[in-house]
Amino acid sequence: MPRRKPRKIGAGYRIAVLVLRPLLMALTRRHWRGSENLPAHGGFIIVVNHISHADPFTFGHFLYDNGHLPRYLTKSTVFETPFFGWIVRNAQQIPVYRETxxxxxxxxxxxxALDRGQCVAIYPEGTLTRDPQLWPMxxxxxxxxxxxxxxxxLLPAAQWGAHEILPPYAHRPRLLPRHDVYVTLGPPVxxxxxxxxxxxxxVLTAATDTVMDAITALLAEIRQEPPPAVRWDPRTSALPRTGNPARRANTRRKAAG
Structure with a gap:
């Protein structure tokens, strides 16, 4: 049974909940599993795959309805955007200053945040997956x-379906027809x-591989298909680490021409 929703959520979260939650309720069919794995008290880390710029909202919906306000580690540039930057600052999200x-x-x-008993949400891939079939990198x-x-x-989670609402690097959402959104949460790694x-x-690489294996197994359960035998590794790929890889490729072709 879902937990009671958080009461003291602050201005940033309150605006997000008032605006976004009714939209998500209307536009999605939610298939949520594993909420019994959420700790009864105390801080915890939650890691999840990243398939769409819409999935922080759908995954946040899952956590909010199960009694937690995620503190996402979010790239610092988001905090500088008009209005939305104010929301993430007031929702106490955590800015990440990449390579500085x-x-x-x-x-x-x-x-x-963990010492305060909060939920810290992390995308361990660091960006939208580059895998052609959207498996975790x-x-x-x-x-x-x-x-x-x-x-x-550290709890692993897998999500699927948000990419149908907003495909990777797309600017226009596909709101209709109503989309199925899946979240499965596993026990602590x-x-x-x-x-x-x-x-x-x-040691950290081996531990991270264990974490990514747990996320991938949960996603395979959702998708009902086996994952790739070899996980996509951006370090051995010619694609850029961040940003839209298709746009970067087009830019290089134009420069070469």
Whole structure:
């Protein structure tokens, strides 16, 4: 049974709930599983695959209706946008300063949120998946590091369907017909094999692979099909790490021409 919805949510979240939740209720059919895995109390980390710029809203809907307000780690440029930037700031989302001297600020802010008993939501892929079939890519090590350094539970989740509302890098949503949206939440990932070890690159990579395996298994359950034998790795791909890869490819072709 879903938990009672949060009461003290702040101005930013209140506006998002008043505006977005009725739209999502009207435009989606929700297939949610695994809410019993949510901790009864205390902070926790939740990791989920990233398939659409709409999925923070659909996944946030799942968490809100189950009694939690996610604190997403969000790229810092979102905080600079008119109106929406005000919402994410007032909803206490956590800015991520990619590849800058301020990158550690997000890590410290995440720990502070966990210590306050909050839910910290992380996209371990760091961006929309580049996999052609939208399977999870190789992940970055931040979520595993956070879990191993703090001891807070790390829960894996998989989502599917938000890409039908807003395909990757599309600007116009497809609101009709009504879309099926799936979220499945698993039990905490067992990272005990890595506890007590020095958090070196190889240890964090292995722990992250364990995390991504858990997310991928949940997505395979939703999609009812096997995942690729080899996970897409942006480090070995010619595609750019961030941004619309199709746009970058077109830009390179024009420059070459």
């Amino acid at each position: 001297a301020d990158a550690q600020k997000a890590y410290r802010a995440a720990i502070e 190789s992940g970055k090590t931040g979520a595993a590091r956070l879990a191993l350094a703090t001891g807070y539970p 067992d990272l005990s094999a890595f506890e007590g070890q020095e958090l070196t690159g190889p």
